[in-house]
Amino acid sequence: MDIRNRKTVEQVVDAIGALDLEPIKFKLMDPEEGQGWSREYVEEMALAYRRFLTLLVKHPETPIAPSKDIDKFWHGHILDTMKYAADCERVFGYFLHHFPYFGMRGEADAAALSEAGRAMGELYEREFGAPMPQGKAAYCTVAAYCTVAVKASYCTAGSEASYCTVAVDAAYCTKGAAAYCTAGASAKQVDLTTRPTLAQAA
Numbered sequence: 001m002d003i004r005n006r007k008t009v010e011q012v013v014d015a016i017g018a019l020d021l022e023p024i025k026f027k028l029m030d031p032e033e034g035q036g037w038s039r040e041y042v043e044e045m046a047l048a049y050r051r052f053l054t055l056l057v058k059h060p061e062t063p064i065a066p067s068k069d070i071d072k073f074w075h076g077h078i079l080d081t082m083k084y085a086a087d088c089e090r091v092f093g094y095f096l097h098h099f100p101y102f103g104m105r106g107e108a109d110a111a112a113l114s115e116a117g118r119a120m121g122e123l124y125e126r127e128f129g130a131p132m133p134q135g136k137a138a139y140c141t142v143a144a145y146c147t148v149a150v151k152a153s154y155c156t157a158g159s160e161a162s163y164c165t166v167a168v169d170a171a172y173c174t175k176g177a178a179a180y181c182t183a184g185a186s187a188k189q190v191d192l193t194t195r196p197t198l199a200q201a202a
Contacts, residue, residue, distance in 0.1 A: 007093060009057055015091040016053045021046050023083065024076040035072060048133050049073040055123050056096070064120035065102065065113055067134045074098065 007015070025042045028034040037045070052066045052074070066074065078084050078098055088095045103113030124132035 012057045012091060013054050016050050016057070019050065019087060019091065021049070021077070023080060024073065028073065028076050034076070035069075044133055045069050045073045049077070051124060051128055052120070053091075053096075055120065055127065057092075058127070059123055062119055062123065063112070063116040064123060065116035066120060067117070067132055069133070 025039075025046055028037050028042050028045070029039065030036070048067075048070045052064075052070050055064055065071075075098075077087070085095060102116070103110045121132045124130075
């Protein structure tokens with residue numbers, strides 16, 4: 001728990017439970033401006049997001065990483081900048097930052113992301129008695145943290161397990177060297193400088 005926050009852990013957890021997340025849900029359900037999620041699914045992700053914030057507060061010594069769709073909910077909250085800043089101050093007493101490059105800075109960093117995802121999965125199930133919902137993202141045996149594009153994923157290689165998103169038809173992958181992979185076809189090398197950026201792929 002941040003030393004600047006004079007609330008008890010219980011008070012912070014109660015404040016997380018009281019967060020008004022309806023505007024974020026509204027946008028995430030929009031098929032054009034959001035993710036096109038159903039009401040049922042957005043409610044599931046809202047609960048998982050609250051639980052993610054709760055784990056951050058209750059286990060500050062453990063690096064954790066949410067599943068891809070929980071992270072998308074967090075992004076949706078952050079994008080409402082005025083609300084997010086006010087919510088952070090009211091709930092935590094400080095601004096809760098998001099570091100968007102975790103897992104991208106080489107194999108050791110990707111392995112750290114994988115471990116943080118595994119740690120969150122364990123804490124989530126232990127704390128709440130249910131598996132952390134994965135949605136479209138899931139653990140995979142090939143180390144990759146993927147950002148969904150329309151029919152592709154941008155993947156960064158890591159160690160033995162990490163988050164991934166199933167690509168519909170293709171995926172840009174880096175594992176040692178860059179490769180463009182298509183279903184049922186062999187990989188071919190591509191120029192690293194021509195790959196889409198994360199911002200383009202998101």
